[in-house]
Amino acid sequence: MIGSSRPTWEGVEAGNGSPCGRGSFRIRGTGDPEGNDPEGRDGKGNGIDRPQRAGKSTLLKTIFGYLKAQKGKIHFKDREITNLSPRGVLERGISYVAQTEGLFPRMTVWENLRLGGFLIKDKRLLHNRIDWVLNLSNLRGRARQIAGSLSGGERRILEIGRGLMLDPEMVLLDEPSAALAPRWSITSLIISGRSMEKAKPVF
Numbered sequence: 321m322i323g324s325s326r327p328t329w330e331g332v333e334a335g336n337g338s339p340c341g342r343g344s345f346r347i348r349g350t351g352d353p354e355g356n357d358p359e360g361r362d363g364k365g366n367g368i369d370r371p372q373r374a375g376k377s378t379l380l381k382t383i384f385g386y387l388k389a390q391k392g393k394i395h396f397k398d399r400e401i402t403n404l405s406p407r408g409v410l411e412r413g414i415s416y417v418a419q420t421e422g423l424f425p426r427m428t429v430w431e432n433l434r435l436g437g438f439l440i441k442d443k444r445l446l447h448n449r450i451d452w453v454l455n456l457s458n459l460r461g462r463a464r465q466i467a468g469s470l471s472g473g474e475r476r477i478l479e480i481g482r483g484l485m486l487d488p489e490m491v492l493l494d495e496p497s498a499a500l501a502p503r504w505s506i507t508s509l510i511i512s513g514r515s516m517e518k519a520k521p522v523f
Contacts (some may be wrong), residue, residue, distance in 0.1 A: 334390035425468030436482030
């Protein structure tokens with residue numbers, strides 16, 4: 321994570337055959353599965369390093385509200401967010417970039433970013449935020465291009481950029497470097513996005 325805010329969870333169980341994830345994820349105590357209690361401070365990143373199918377994606381989906389926690393509690397900034405809807409989690413300052421591609425491939429880059437800012441009511445702010453993300457992601461020249469025609473790395477960058485549209489306090493990234501060329505640094509991209517004068521916690 322980057323920044324000072326982070327989620328904490330205790331005794332969470334999720335999954336159990338849900339169509340949004342496979343298997344179950346059980347955590348005893350507080351923090352991550354290894355007990356490392358990942359924490360982001362001063363623009364530095366941290367995360368969970370576990371084998372495949374160990375429940376990393378299930379945990380992020382449960383924090384974000386895509387999966388229901390059958391047991392346990394999740395807190396963010398001293399407020400419980402257990403089993404909030406994804407929109408409710410977004411409204412509390414957490415965005416999520418999934419491991420699998422979540423773009424609308426027949427829409428343009430600009431339209432995908434606009435959808436990422438769907439909670440922004442001020443049109444000027446929305447357009448300014450889109451411009452900011454286009455500049456940040458080096459996709460300005462592709463704004464009117466159909467998203468599905470981008471390269472795999474460009475689509476991943478667009479997904480991450482869309483996750484920044486609401487100026488979140490935390491960004492949950494699932495396999496953030498998937499499809500990216502070595503020249504792209506996810507941490508650098510997010511840190512560069514601190515134009516709103518606050519760190520972006522990245523998990």
